[in-house]
Amino acid sequence: MFSKLLVWFLLAIYAASKVDGGDFIYNGFRGANLSLDGSAEITTDGLLLLANSIQQKKGHAFHPIPLNFKPSQGKTQSFSTNFVFAIVPKYQEVRSYGTAFVISPSKEFPGSEVGEYMSIFNPKTIGNSSNHIAAIEFDTYRNPEFGDIDDNHVGIDINGLNSNSSAPAAYFSNMSGGFKNLSLISGELMHVWVEYNGLQNLLNVTLFPIHLPKPDLPLLSMRVDLSPIVLEDMYIGFASSTKTVPSSTYILGWSFKMNGQAQVLDPRHLPKLPRIGPKKKSKLLTIGLPVIVIFFTLTAISAIGLIVRSKIKFADVLEDWEREYGPHRFSYKSLFMATKGFRNKELLGVGGFGRVYRGILSASKMEVAVKRVSHESRQGMREFISEIVSLGRLRHRNLVRLLGYCRRKRELLLVYDFMPNGSLDKFLFNHPNSMLSWSRRFRIIKGIASGLLYLHEEWEQVVLHRDIKASNVLLDSEMNGRLGDFGLARLYDHGTDPQTTHMVGTLGYLAPEMTKTGKATTSTDVYAFGAFMLEVACGRRPIDPRSSADEGILVEWVWECLRRGRILAAADPKLGHDYEVEEMELVLKLGLLCSHPLSAARPSMRQVMQFLDRDAPLPELLSDGLGAAILAVGGYKGFDDLRLSYPSYLEQGFANTSSVQESVLTGGR
Numbered sequence: 124m125f126s127k128l129l130v131w132f133l134l135a136i137y138a139a140s141k142v143d144g145g146d147f148i149y150n151g152f153r154g155a156n157l158s159l160d161g162s163a164e165i166t167t168d169g170l171l172l173l174a175n176s177i178q179q180k181k182g183h184a185f186h187p188i189p190l191n192f193k194p195s196q197g198k199t200q201s202f203s204t205n206f207v208f209a210i211v212p213k214y215q216e217v218r219s220y221g222t223a224f225v226i227s228p229s230k231e232f233p234g235s236e237v238g239e240y241m242s243i244f245n246p247k248t249i250g251n252s253s254n255h256i257a258a259i260e261f262d263t264y265r266n267p268e269f270g271d272i273d274d275n276h277v278g279i280d281i282n283g284l285n286s287n288s289s290a291p292a293a294y295f296s297n298m299s300g301g302f303k304n305l306s307l308i309s310g311e312l313m314h315v316w317v318e319y320n321g322l323q324n325l326l327n328v329t330l331f332p333i334h335l336p337k338p339d340l341p342l343l344s345m346r347v348d349l350s351p352i353v354l355e356d357m358y359i360g361f362a363s364s365t366k367t368v369p370s371s372t373y374i375l376g377w378s379f380k381m382n383g384q385a386q387v388l389d390p391r392h393l394p395k396l397p398r399i400g401p402k403k404k405s406k407l408l409t410i411g412l413p414v415i416v417i418f419f420t421l422t423a424i425s426a427i428g429l430i431v432r433s434k435i436k437f438a439d440v441l442e443d444w445e446r447e448y449g450p451h452r453f454s455y456k457s458l459f460m461a462t463k464g465f466r467n468k469e470l471l472g473v474g475g476f477g478r479v480y481r482g483i484l485s486a487s488k489m490e491v492a493v494k495r496v497s498h499e500s501r502q503g504m505r506e507f508i509s510e511i512v513s514l515g516r517l518r519h520r521n522l523v524r525l526l527g528y529c530r531r532k533r534e535l536l537l538v539y540d541f542m543p544n545g546s547l548d549k550f551l552f553n554h555p556n557s558m559l560s561w562s563r564r565f566r567i568i569k570g571i572a573s574g575l576l577y578l579h580e581e582w583e584q585v586v587l588h589r590d591i592k593a594s595n596v597l598l599d600s601e602m603n604g605r606l607g608d609f610g611l612a613r614l615y616d617h618g619t620d621p622q623t624t625h626m627v628g629t630l631g632y633l634a635p636e637m638t639k640t641g642k643a644t645t646s647t648d649v650y651a652f653g654a655f656m657l658e659v660a661c662g663r664r665p666i667d668p669r670s671s672a673d674e675g676i677l678v679e680w681v682w683e684c685l686r687r688g689r690i691l692a693a694a695d696p697k698l699g700h701d702y703e704v705e706e707m708e709l710v711l712k713l714g715l716l717c718s719h720p721l722s723a724a725r726p727s728m729r730q731v732m733q734f735l736d737r738d739a740p741l742p743e744l745l746s747d748g749l750g751a752a753i754l755a756v757g758g759y760k761g762f763d764d765l766r767l768s769y770p771s772y773l774e775q776g777f778a779n780t781s782s783v784q785e786s787v788l789t790g791g792r
């Protein structure tokens with residue numbers, strides 16, 4: 124029982140020593156169990172640093188337990204090892220000492236000296252056969268006393284440093300079939316194989332650059348029986364030393380196998396060398412870098428410049444009180460982009476309030492019309508903006524939708540739905556070839572009437588348009604008339620001193636009482652609408668300076684036609700006879716009624732709609748006067764109002780009707 128246990132125990136020890144000592148591989152030494160002393164250390168990168176730049180230092184790194192090189196008959200058995208190292212000099216081409224792979228009965232070298240003694244020997248021990256040390260040296264210093272061939276050689280050393288076999292560092296090139304020199308202190312990674320064949324008593328040392336496969340021929344091949352030198356239990360490891368000249372020796376990987384081929388180190392799995400010493404200055408760095416830096420600096424400066432410029436360029440004015448109008452606000456930049464920088468090519472027209480540009484909003488791809496209105500004063504702007512925004516809530520198919528606004532210094536931008544067919548004005552007067560048929564015109568008149576009715580009576584508050592005219596009527600894609608620019612005239616009211624209120628509107632559309640009071644009312648809107656109706660029906664502008672004196676003022680001329688009993692003579696001659704007589708008569712007479720010099724005589728927009736829809740009969744206009752109309756429409760205002768609103772314009776223009784007016788005034792209720 125006991126003997127069985129002992130056998131198991133011995134077998135376990137044997138297995139352990141075999142696994143532990145006979146075969147290992149380190150791809151980098153992070154966490155490796157090595158016996159280190161002196162300057163030897165394992166860096167955080169997993170490099171084994173044998174000797175660092177500090178002067179006068181020994182460095183040893185050994186496998187911690189001895190290996191059994193002679194398991195039978197006192198004969199050293201075969202072994203194989205390969206490792207990757209680099210000697211990185213602190214100063215280029217300044218030589219230090221070297222490093223060595225060592226097989227030794229001890230892993231400590233208490234009496235060893237640095238420098239040429241490789242931290243293995245000292246002057247007393249060197250050459251003593253009782254040392255039992257075999258080493259492969261990578262010597263970077265020529266010591267004539269040891270018979271060194273040069274300052275860059277590989278040697279096989281037995282018990283001392285007088286190499287038994289040595290050669291300048293080189294590798295056999297399988298390609299060229301010859302040896303190529305290597306520099307041990309180049310800092311380049313060197314791959315080394317040390318292989319001992321115990322049957323042939325052959326020790327081979329092969330050195331080659333890491334990026335190449337193992338050469339077919341070794342650098343050193345020495346017939347030697349290591350049996351007298353190598354004892355049963357031997358330590359293996361590395362020794363290195365520096366003296367006065369600093370350099371660093373790194374081992375990156377190491378594998379060993381007793382009685383077989385060691386595992387081949389894979390350069391891809393090895394840690395990286397740290398960058399040491401001055402970097403080679405490339406052209407890229409010396410010339411390229413400054414150029415790149417200058418380029419980027421200039422780019423950055425110009426980018427900042429552009430940003431600042433665009434900030435200024437696109438600056439819009441946003442005050443706190445405006446924040447509540449958020450959704451209605453457009454940024455100047457977005458409008459600038461939409462109109463391609465307010466290019467002349469995008470200019471749709473120039474109106475009384477400013478230029479109108481076509482634009483496409485980049486976010487929604489929506490086509491819009493952007494009106495740039497200049498304003499000098501900030502006074503009343505807040506009130507106006509809130510009005511604009513509230514107008515933005517107006518929805519009627521005969522109104523051009525106001526989408527929002529943008530405010531800048533001295534400028535207000537209003538964003539409207541885009542009307543592809545432009546203004547009615549152009550169709551009436553500027554397009555001789557694309558004549559509007561009567562049915563179209565009638566439909567447009569009705570549409571505008573319903574839009575104006577919506578403004579006057581159907582929305583939550585009374586909105587005055589203040590500037591109804593053909594050029595403010597826009598045509599959508601289906602040629603429906605839409606009233607634009609509503610409320611805009613208010614800007615001029617707000618923008619100026621209330622003491623010097625000036626009249627807003629367009630000559631020919633201005634109700635006579637406006638010249639006196641300057642005050643817009645629904646009735647003044649109706650007056651302008653009347654002028655508009657006549658304009659559309661007659662194909663003439665309300666005031667045409669080119670016409671003869673009697674025909675110069677449209678309203679007067681239509682009255683004249685009515686008085687002569689030939690009202691249809693006022694119809695647009697371009698229409699020929701292509702119109703509904705009844706509708707034409709209705710429009711002309713209603714136009715006269717709306718543009719009545721007496722505000723009290725004018726119908727409301729609701730009444731206008733009823734007349735146009737023929738839900739109510741149009742009161743018969745007396746050919747010579749106004750009274751009947753007033754009586755028929757009737758019941759607006761007291762007598763005094765009529766007297767007050769009695770227009771001076773009437774006296775001049777309708778001198779021959781003054782008696783009628785008188786009778787109306789006296790005969791009125």
Ligand SMILES: *[C@@H]1O[C@H](CO)[C@@H](O)[C@H](O)[C@H]1NC(C)=O
Binds near residue numbers: 251252253254
């Ligand atoms: C060699 O080393 C041994 C043991 O340290 C010592 O006894 C011996 O005297 C040395 N031989 C010479 C020639 O120094």
Ligand SMILES: *[C@@H]1O[C@H](CO)[C@@H](O)[C@H](O)[C@H]1NC(C)=O
Binds near residue numbers: 273291304
């Ligand atoms: C290689 O090194 C040896 C010895 O250092 C030298 O004689 C030889 O010229 C070198 N060959 C080349 C190609 O540098």
